[in-house]
Amino acid sequence: MDIEFKLQEFVLKALKDLYEQEVDSKAIQIQKTRKDFEGDFTLVVFPLLRITKKPPEQTAEEIGNYLKDNIKQISNFNVIKGFLNLSIDKSFWISYLNNISGEENFGFVTSKKDPKTILIEYSSPNTNKPLHLGHIRNNLLGYAVANLLETQGDKVVKVNLVNDRGIHICKSMLAWQKWGENITPEGASKKGDHLVGDFYVKFDQEYKKEIQQLIDQGVAEDEAKQKAPLILEAQEMLRKWEANDPEVRELWRKMNDWVLDGFDVTYKNLGVDFDKVYFESDTYKLGKKLVLEGLEKDIFIKKEDGSVWADLSNEGLDQKILLRSDGTSVYMTQDLGTAQQRFNDFNADEAIYVVGNEQNYHFQVLKIVLDKLGFEWAEELHHLSYGMVELPEGKMKSREGTVVDADDLLAEMTNTAEEMSRELGKLEGYSEEERRRIIETIGLGALKYFILKVDPKKTMTFDPKESIDFNGNTGPFIQYTYARIQSLVRKAKDNGLEPSSKLNENLELSAKELHLIKLIYSYPEVLKEAAEAYSPAQVANYVYDMAKEFNQFYHDHPIVSEENKNLALLRLQLSGQVSKIIESGMGILGIHVPERM
RNA sequence: GGUCUCGUAGCUCAGUUGGAUAGAGCAACAGCCUUCUAAGCUGUGGGUCCCAGGUUCGAAUCCUGGCGGGAUCACCA
Secondary structure, three states, X not given: OOHXXXXXXXXXHHHHHHHOOOOOHHHOEEEEOOOOOOOOEEEEOHHHHHHHOOOHHHHHHHHHHHHHHHOOOEEXXXXXXXXXXXXXXXXXXXXXXXXXXXXXXOOOOOOOOOOOEEEEEOOOOEOOOOOEHHHHHHHHHHHHHHHHHHOOOOEEEEEEEEEOOOXXXXXXXXXXXXXXXXXXXXXXXXXXXXXXXXXXXXXXXXXXXXXXXXXHOOOOHHHHHHHOHHHHHHHHHHHHHHOOOHHHHHHHHHHHHHHHHXXXXXXXXXXXXXXXXXXXXXXXXXXXXXXXXXXXXXXXXXXXXXXXXXXXXXXXXXXXXXXXXXXOEOHHHHHHHHHHHHHHHHOOOEEEEEEEHHHXXXXXXXXXXXXXXXXXXXXXXXXXXXXXXEEOOEOOOHHHOOOOXXXXXXXXHHHHHHHHXXXXXXXXXXXXXXXXXXXXXXXXXXXXXXXXXXXXXXXXXXXXXXXXXXXXXXXXXXHHHHHHHHHHHHHHHHOOOOOOOOOOOOOOOOHHHHHHHHHHHOHHHHHHHHHHOOOHHHHHHHHHHHHHHHHHHHHHOXXXXXXXXXXXXXXXXXXXXXXXXXXXXXXXXXXXXXXXX
16 A cells, blocks of 8 residues: 555545545655654645645644554654654565565566557767767667656557668768778778778778868868768769769678677677667668658648758747658658557657757657658657766867777776775686676676766766766666675575564564665656656666665674574564665666676 | 756755655765674764745745756657
C-alpha cells in the first residue's frame, strides 16, 4: 500500500468530515519532510485555508488529529506554522524493507497494461572523422535514456542514423585519392575512422592554401572559396556518387567501412549499442514523395524556380525549403521521410531524437511540417535537445585542434584509473585480468558519471582535471560504496549473518537508518520522474545521495560486530538493498559496479 | 535585428507541478585508520540565487522589462 496515496485519501476524507467540503486531490500537497524538522511527510495546509476558514495552525492541528486517529501507521505529528509534519511508525518502514527484499527489479514498472513502443535515435555520426567528446555525451545520453524508459515498462528501440553521404564525405575521399598513396588502416596501424579523419583535415589544409593563392591573385574571398579547384573536384565527386559512378562508389564503400569499423570499436568501448542502424545513403531520397504530395494538397508552395517551400508564417516562423530548384532533397526532406519510415517499421507510438540544441529550429519545423502533412504521430515526436560540451578554455574547435577525441579520452581515463589504484595500493594481489577489468570499470565509470550527472539540457563544461577526480560526487565514489557493501556482505556471511526478509519490526531506527530507508522508498518515483524528463542526471544525483548517505551510516553503525543480532540483520538487509539500488541506478546510466576495488 | 535558451559559493553542479533557515562536490584550512575497504568520515570559512519591478499567505522557481553569455535564423547537415 502506497503510504503517500493513503495520506492523501485521508486528508480528503478529513476535509469532508471536519469541514464538509469536497476538494480536488490536486489541492493536497504532501511532500517529504525537510530533514531539519521532525517527521516523514508534510502536509502543506496553506492551500486549504480557503476551505477551513481557520488559521493555519488550527487547521493543521485539526487535520493532524484526524489523521492520527484514522491511520494506524501515523505515530505522531507536529505543527510548525502552516506545515503539518507527520511521523510514520518505525514498524512501517521496517516492514517496507521486508516487503521489497525479494523484488527482482525494485523500482521498475514490470507489467504495464499497454506498453508503448518508443524509438530513440542517438549517435548519428558523420563518417568523415572520428567521434569526439560531443558524440560521447550524445551516446551516453541516448543509451541511458533508453534504459530509463525501459524501467517504465515500455518497449524501447534504439536506432542510429549514420550520415554517410554528402560533400564532407567526398572531401575525405578526394584527399585520400590525391595524397593517400593507397594507405589502409592496417598499413598505417590506425583505426579507420582516425585515418579517414586525417584526410578530412588534409583536405581542409590544402583547400585553404588554394583559397589563399586565389586571394593573392586578387580574387575575392567568397569567390575564392567557391572557385578553388579542390572544392570543385569534391562537388564533382558528389555528383558522380549520386550518379552511381562505380569507381567513386567503390572508394566510398571502402572508406566508409573503415570508419564504421572504427566506430564499432568506440561504441563497444563506450558500451553502447543499437537495435537498428539506418544509413543516410539509403534514406536520403525518402521524403520527396511526401513533399510532392503535400504540394498537390496545397500544403506547400512552389516558387518560380521550381523549389518547394513550407510557409510557416502562421506558426511564427519563416519559410523553409523542402526541395531544391533542381528537385533534390535537403536535410529536412530526408528527415520527413525517415520519420515516416521508422514509425512504420516499428509501429511506434513515440520517437525521441537525441540531437544537440543547435538543431532546435530544425526539429520545431520538422514537427510542424509532419503535422501539416496530417501525421497524427507528429505530436509524439520529441527532440531530446542536449547542451553542448565545452572545455574550460571555451568551445571545442576542430579547426584549432582543441577537439577532445573519444578514443583518446577513453584510454586516458583508464590510464588515470590505473595510476590512481597503484598510488593507493588498491589492487595488489589481484590477477592481471581482474585488475584490468576493474580499472576499466572505474575509468569508464568516472567519465560516464561525470557527463551524465549534468542536466542534459544544459551546456556543460568538461574539465579534464575534474573528470579524473575520483573523490566526491563522482562515479568511482559510488562504485567504491558498492564494492564496500559487497565486501561487508561477504564478511557478514563469514560470520554467519545472511540477509533476511523477516526483520523484527519492533526495532528502533537511528536517524541515518530511517533516512536510508526513505531514500530507498523514493526510488520508484525517482525513476518515473527521470524517465518523464528524459533525464539520467536525476538518477545520477539520486544514486549519489544514496551513496553519500550510506557512507555516513556505515561510518558509525557497526554491523558484523553489532551484538544485537536483530539489529545487525536489519543493517545488513538495509546495506544490501542500498547496493542493489546503486547497481540498478548505475546500470541505467550504463555504468558497471565492481565487486571489489 | 527576430526567435529560443541559460545566469545559484572562487570553480563544477543540485535545487521537478511556487513552500519552512538555498544544498553538494572540488579547491583552502583543521581533525579521524590496533575496529565491517581512508577512492571514506567529521568540522571551519565561503551567497545582493544577474538587476528592477509585479503576481500572493509564501518566489531561486511564475509574469514583465532590463543586463550579460550561448544557439539559431542557408537551395549545409
